[in-house]
Amino acid sequence: MTSTAIAREVVAQLVAAGVRDAVLSPGSRSAPLAYAVADAAASGWVRAHVRVDERTAGFFALGLAKAWALRGEPRPVAVITTSGTAVANLHPAVLEASHGGWPLVVVSADRPHEWRDTGANQTTRQPGLFGGAVRAGFDLPARANPASVRGHVARLAAAALGTLTRDPGPVHLNVGFAEPLVPDAPWTPGPPPASLAIEPAPAPTSVHLPPGRRTLAVAGDGSGPDAARLAEAAGWPLLAEPSSGARLPGAIVHYLAHLAAGLAADAERIVVFGHPTLSRGVSALLGRRDVEIVLVSPTARWTDVAGAATRVVGAVRVAAPAASDLAWLDRWRTADAAASASFAPSPIQRCALALWDTDEVLLLGSSATVRAFDSAVPGAGRGVRVLANRGLAGIDGLVSTAHGLASGLGEPVRVVLGDLAYQHDVGGLARGDAEPDADLQVVVLDDHGGGIFASLEHRAAERGVFGRYFLTPQAFDVAASAGAFGATGRRTDPDGLPSLLVAPVTGRSVLAVTLPRAGQPTA
Ligand SMILES: Cc1ncc(C[n+]2csc(CCOP(=O)(O)OP(=O)(O)O)c2C)c(N)n1
Numbered sequence: 001m002t003s004t005a006i007a008r009e010v011v012a013q014l015v016a017a018g019v020r021d022a023v024l025s026p027g028s029r030s031a032p033l034a035y036a037v038a039d040a041a042a043s044g045w046v047r048a049h050v051r052v053d054e055r056t057a058g059f060f061a062l063g064l065a066k067a068w069a070l071r072g073e074p075r076p077v078a079v080i081t082t083s084g085t086a087v088a089n090l091h092p093a094v095l096e097a098s099h100g101g102w103p104l105v106v107v108s109a110d111r112p113h114e115w116r117d118t119g120a121n122q123t124t125r126q127p128g129l130f131g132g133a134v135r136a137g138f139d140l141p142a143r144a145n146p147a148s149v150r151g152h153v154a155r156l157a158a159a160a161l162g163t164l165t166r167d168p169g170p171v172h173l174n175v176g177f178a179e180p181l182v183p184d185a186p187w188t189p190g191p192p193p194a195s196l197a198i199e200p201a202p203a204p205t206s207v208h209l210p211p212g213r214r215t216l217a218v219a220g221d222g223s224g225p226d227a228a229r230l231a232e233a234a235g236w237p238l239l240a241e242p243s244s245g246a247r248l249p250g251a252i253v254h255y256l257a258h259l260a261a262g263l264a265a266d267a268e269r270i271v272v273f274g275h276p277t278l279s280r281g282v283s284a285l286l287g288r289r290d291v292e293i294v295l296v297s298p299t300a301r302w303t304d305v306a307g308a309a310t311r312v313v314g315a316v317r318v319a320a321p322a323a324s325d326l327a328w329l330d331r332w333r334t335a336d337a338a339a340s341a342s343f344a345p346s347p348i349q350r351c352a353l354a355l356w357d358t359d360e361v362l363l364l365g366s367s368a369t370v371r372a373f374d375s376a377v378p379g380a381g382r383g384v385r386v387l388a389n390r391g392l393a394g395i396d397g398l399v400s401t402a403h404g405l406a407s408g409l410g411e412p413v414r415v416v417l418g419d420l421a422y423q424h425d426v427g428g429l430a431r432g433d434a435e436p437d438a439d440l441q442v443v444v445l446d447d448h449g450g451g452i453f454a455s456l457e458h459r460a461a462e463r464g465v466f467g468r469y470f471l472t473p474q475a476f477d478v479a480a481s482a483g484a485f486g487a488t489g490r491r492t493d494p495d496g497l498p499s500l501l502v503a504p505v506t507g508r509s510v511l512a513v514t515l516p517r518a519g520q521p522t523a
């Protein structure tokens with residue numbers, strides 16, 4: 001069968017399976033897919049997004065998937081590349097999607113299978129390239145019967161969404177294409193084909209957790225607002241990471257200080273939501289063997305690093321708090337009020353507070369950025385619109401993820417990140433001439449290097465070693481870099497930041513915030 005027929009069927013079946021966004025990077029072997037997506041986009045089946053750099057394309061697709069989830073309508077997102085190293089450039093985003101549980105459908109174009117191991121140009125072993133990072137994969141040979149495509153795409157999309165497994169994540173469809181790579185007849189897609197109706201796995205039943213036990217709710221990344229609702233209903237102190245979606249009114253702000261001060265010493269039960277990763281204090285709490293630890297996970301995965309959990313449940317229900325629960329909650333609230341009264345935020349925490357005080361969707365960068373928010377910001381309604389890439393917490397792909405998020409939502413997005421993380425993914429700012437502009441503001445908390453390392457044991461290393469091998473300050477002008485990508489750039493400091501955040505986020509801009517230099521010896 002022709003490559004054109006196969007590509008059109010792949011695109012049609014992706015749309016039938018729920019895909020509404022396709023991210024493409026240019027290439028010749030992938031041309032049949034590009035022509036098919038162009039026709040599908042012209043017919044309104046999908047939105048096409050074209051990015052030159054596949055590493056960016058992968059994270060951009062991740063941002064689009066996050067946009068669908070934020071709207072309460074999870075959908076798989078397709079990311080399409082040509083053959084060779086192009087495919088491997090998706091690996092960081094595929095890993096992040098795997099550990100974060102995001103439904104990316106990688107469609108890689110390949111040379112005809114018989115060219116493998118012959119020295120043919122841009123020909124490598126693409127099937128299995130992502131190893132255990134994909135939930136499922138299929139290798140469709142060149143000249144396959146297009147009728148075989150529907151079943152494979154339906155299986156892959158179901159695996160990506162976790163329809164039957166409750167284990168969403170990335171999948172990989174590798175498609176061989178033989179010449180000709182150019183359509184011989186036009187295609188005007190009509191109504192998309194009917195999807196294969198797959199009955200989803202039943203939702204987990206909820207388990208009742210009785211009142212009267214001194215309980216802490218821990219909400220890690222991706223918990224969602226239900227964690228806050230349950231904690232509120234049960235009268236549990238809520239320790240919610242800033243990207244949990246549960247840092248809502250009532251959350252305990254200075255919980256790290258309270259944990260360090262031993263306030264949790266006589267806790268009897270911890271109820272854990274999402275994927276907590278940010279602090280050693282919470283890790284220690286979740287490693288305790290003298291308390292009951294209940295992990296609540298609606299998916300097939302859970303976070304239990306220490307292996308100390310007592311039980312794993314899909315959902316919980318709670319009763320009204322007992323008097324003893326309210327006394328316990330009161331102890332935490334009283335401590336938090338005292339801590340708030342004496343809280344003197346550092347410069348980076350002042351930036352976090354100013355950014356938290358805005359309405360736009362926020363994507364928080366890894367490293368010191370997310371921790372500045374965690375240690376400073378109060379619970380607020382805006383907490384449901386704060387995201388992060390905490391699957392693997394890389395400092396890569398953050399600008400691209402935010403760019404995809406802004407494009408997917410069609411509304412302004414701010415990404416806040418460190419100077420090294422910004423330089424790592426500065427290419428994520430790029431926009432092709434034919435691509436619509438997104439409303440994206442990149443706020444770079446610029447301490448001239450990896451400030452996080454100054455808070456770790458490596459600060460004790462010899463100064464030259466610490467500077468060159470850990471801190472790694474760069475000869476890089478953050479504000480000027482924006483202009484190279486047609487974005488606006490300017491610099492401010494923590495005092496100037498709040499007034500600049502009042503202006504609406506329109507188009508692409510970069511705001512560098514000068515912070516005290518990281519790793520400077522303190523007097
Ligand atoms: C892709 C990737 N490479 C390396 C790391 C290790 N790492 C963690 S934080 C960090 C430094 C980040 O510096 P910056 O973005 O300036 O943030 P800061 O710590 O100064 O807030 C590095 C290199 C990582 N998390 N991800």
Ligand SMILES: [Mg+2]
Nearest residue numbers: 418419449451
């Ligand atoms: Mg830095």
